Amino acid sequence: METNAETYGKEADVPGRIAAVSIVEAIAADLRSRIFSGDLGSGQSLTETEVASSYEVARPTAKASIEKLVAEGLLDRGTHKTARVVDLGPDSVRDIYLARAYLESEVLRRLARTKAVPQTAVQANRDIAAVQTGAPLDVVEPDMRFHTSLIDAVGNERISRMYRSLVGEVRLCMVRVQSLQLLDTELIHAEHQKILELIEAGQGEAAADLLDEHLGRARERLVAAMGGAAGPEAEHPSGLLSQ
Amino acid sequence: METNAETYGKEADVPGRIAAVSIVEAIAADLRSRIFSGDLGSGQSLTETEVASSYEVARPTAKASIEKLVAEGLLDRGTHKTARVVDLGPDSVRDIYLARAYLESEVLRRLARTKAVPQTAVQANRDIAAVQTGAPLDVVEPDMRFHTSLIDAVGNERISRMYRSLVGEVRLCMVRVQSLQLLDTELIHAEHQKILELIEAGQGEAAADLLDEHLGRARERLVAAMGGAAGPEAEHPSGLLSQ
DNA sequence: GCCCTTCGATTGTCTAACAAGTACACATGT
DNA sequence: ACATGTGTACTTGTTAGACAATCGAAGGGC
The missing domain is CATH 1.10.10.10 (Winged helix-like DNA-binding domain superfamily/Winged helix DNA-binding domain)
Incomplete structure (x- = not known):
């Protein structure tokens, strides 16, 4: 009622x-x-x-x-x-993250070509930094917004629509990653920041590589936490970030 | 009852x-x-x-x-x-073809990495060659099948699903291209063939480039036929094919 | 102990109906 | 003449109640 x-x-x-x-x-x-x-x-x-x-x-x-x-x-x-x-198993999780990487890495290359940094993504990443360390689930919303902002920045209606069809499942994965505290908020924020900088510098390939690492780590840690066999991407951040 | x-x-x-x-x-x-x-x-x-x-x-x-x-x-x-x-205008047509190119070019790069030529795509292209020259609309089905075969060959359920959400509109465009006889069947077949060969040779970048040309030409000719301003891609095939 | 039947729960579809919204023509007022 | 308001027909949104078909599990027979 x-x-x-x-x-x-x-x-x-x-x-x-x-x-x-x-x-x-x-x-x-x-x-x-x-x-x-x-x-x-x-x-x-x-x-x-x-x-x-x-x-x-x-x-x-x-x-x-x-x-x-x-x-x-x-x-x-x-x-x-x-x-x-839905009950997402390790296979589905891999499938989802690979599809994401597929779309998003190409997006980064295109954005880097025109060095166009979407302001909505910048704002989303600021919001991530502002999240209290005690409430990991609050990261999900701005994190999602960061990624959709990048996709939408391409300005292609169909591509945005396709990504939307993935967003529900992506978000489910994110919730699990955060619930299990598999990733540090600061690391997420820092990598996002670096990605934006690489776009601005016109280094699309490097941005795509970093994104692959970013997604790959989340993916494999989540898979491992679900009882699957984790790939090598689950490890700590490589030198890409610390240069 | x-x-x-x-x-x-x-x-x-x-x-x-x-x-x-x-x-x-x-x-x-x-x-x-x-x-x-x-x-x-x-x-x-x-x-x-x-x-x-x-x-x-x-x-x-x-x-x-x-x-x-x-x-x-x-x-x-x-x-x-x-x-x-739906009444697809020139803008929508561009949007659709760009989204296609987006997904498909990346697919070609991946397939070329493992030099995996999907047999279903080979068969589809054979079927294109077998179409009578007097019935241009019969090309649509095998042409569509050729492209979906490539997408499905990646083995990612979500990517296939995303492409499916585009297929309806793509097909509408194809029907118009064929009705207006904007492309020669032999040219379609030949370019498909070359794409498959490039995959087998592991030359992903070249395959992606040829695909861009393949789609770009269809796109701009269709746009022109609809009264929009055609881009330079509408021209005749470049040297890529004749090497 | 295993297979088969029966039964409850759930979904697919139908008919009939009312409410709410849109579009277009018509009439009104200025 | 133009803008505004009114009204009517058509269409969609939502509801109610009903029946058939199907699935899953419980129970009975061998």
């Missing part, structure tokens, strides 16, 4: 911009944030009826919300089977 | 392959092919009621099909507005 009020309230009280989103999207957004916050853990089942009754909407509406999240890769389900929050 | 029987029958009597797809997907597939075949032209409107009655299904079912195509980028619609077949 007040569940609805809360949901709508959360969007309405955003200042600056009005948002006349549909109910379907509102529910999807709420479920999404509950998944990211860990309120809905891996493997948690979500039946259409449950969602419908807990948000007090009709089942088709709940169904549409669920299908939206399935399309985003946050939920998993087969025909006639109940949707579940 | 017999509405159900008819609908299911339509799928069951497809010979060759069984298809236990949902009604929603079956309708989406049919609409898709009608869009590609030109039966539904740019700007054509598709109301939920029309689709529902013409396929003899309930409106929610039609709605779901339409939403699927909207997600694929084949249909366009805002809230409370009727869905229309």
